[in-house]
Amino acid sequence: MSLVEVKNVSYGKGRKQIVNDVNFQLEPGKIVALLGENGSGKTTIIRLLAGLALRWQGTITIAQEKVGTKTKAFVALLADINDFPSDFSIEQVVAFYETMYADFDLGKARQLLTFMELGEEEQLKNLSRGNREKLALLLTLSRKAQVYLLDEPLSGIDLLSREKIIQSLVRWFDEESLLVITTHQLSEIENIVDQVLILKDGTIALHADFESVREEEGIGLEELYRQTMLGERR
Numbered sequence: 001m002s003l004v005e006v007k008n009v010s011y012g013k014g015r016k017q018i019v020n021d022v023n024f025q026l027e028p029g030k031i032v033a034l035l036g037e038n039g040s041g042k043t044t045i046i047r048l049l050a051g052l053a054l055r056w057q058g059t060i061t062i063a064q065e066k067v068g069t070k071t072k073a074f075v076a077l078l079a080d081i082n083d084f085p086s087d088f089s090i091e092q093v094v095a096f097y098e099t100m101y102a103d104f105d106l107g108k109a110r111q112l113l114t115f116m117e118l119g120e121e122e123q124l125k126n127l128s129r130g131n132r133e134k135l136a137l138l139l140t141l142s143r144k145a146q147v148y149l150l151d152e153p154l155s156g157i158d159l160l161s162r163e164k165i166i167q168s169l170v171r172w173f174d175e176e177s178l179l180v181i182t183t184h185q186l187s188e189i190e191n192i193v194d195q196v197l198i199l200k201d202g203t204i205a206l207h208a209d210f211e212s213v214r215e216e217e218g219i220g221l222e223e224l225y226r227q228t229m230l231g232e233r234r
């Protein structure tokens with residue numbers, strides 16, 4: 001049974017059609033890379049799955065539930081820490097998340113804080129961009145959700161921090177859940193990706209099992225992406 005089902009979904013803003021009759025299904029236990037050029041609709045798809053977009057056409061269900069208020073209880077969208085007062089400490093932000101989300105696991109948050117080398121007493125205003133991203137990610141992964149939606153968790157982050165974030169995804173990924181990640185860092189995530197969903201101008205250009213592609217064709221994620229974008233795949 002699919003965890004996420006997207007059927008004939010279209011979405012536009014004003015006169016602009018952003019997502020055009022998109023169909024896909026995603027199973028639990030998978031890490032799915034949602035890829036595409038700038039403006040291809042990745043963030044829009046993430047917002048649709050998160051129940052944040054309004055007035056779209058089609059059907060989106062997550063765990064058999066129509067996407068909306070109810071699904072937000074088990075869909076974890078990458079946290080946005082920008083709305084917290086800048087003098088809040090990490091500990092205060094974590095405590096807020098614990099009260100906000102019934103599925104928040106404080107023990108997991110503490111483990112992740114240690115892994116990310118973040119001190120609970122640090123104030124938000126003193127965190128570097130990379131450390132802010134790490135905090136956002138650990139808040140998200142500390143929820144025991146069925147679906148994790150990570151929109152560009154690696155952007156603007158230095159190499160070693162990116163590696164740390166990718167390691168944390170592998171280490172803390174719950175095999176019963178589904179993780180959808182958007183990024184332009186293709187080679188860096190290829191070792192953790194199970195499936196690839198490539199968007200081109202608001203439509204699905206490719207939905208493939210990356211393990212099979214790698215085994216059968218011996219190509220990496222960048223080459224798969226390039227071939228898809230250039231229309232070189234059958």
Ligand SMILES: Nc1ncnc2c1ncn2[C@@H]1O[C@H](COP(=O)(O)OP(=O)(O)OP(=O)(O)O)[C@@H](O)[C@H]1O
Nearest residue numbers: 013014016018036037038039040041042043044045
């Ligand atoms: N609120 C909005 N009003 C009008 N157009 C919008 C709005 N939000 C997104 N768009 C347009 O929809 C298209 C898809 O945007 P989206 O942010 O989903 O792309 P993306 O694939 O995430 O891009 P990037 O890789 O640059 O983050 C873009 O052309 C964008 O300009």
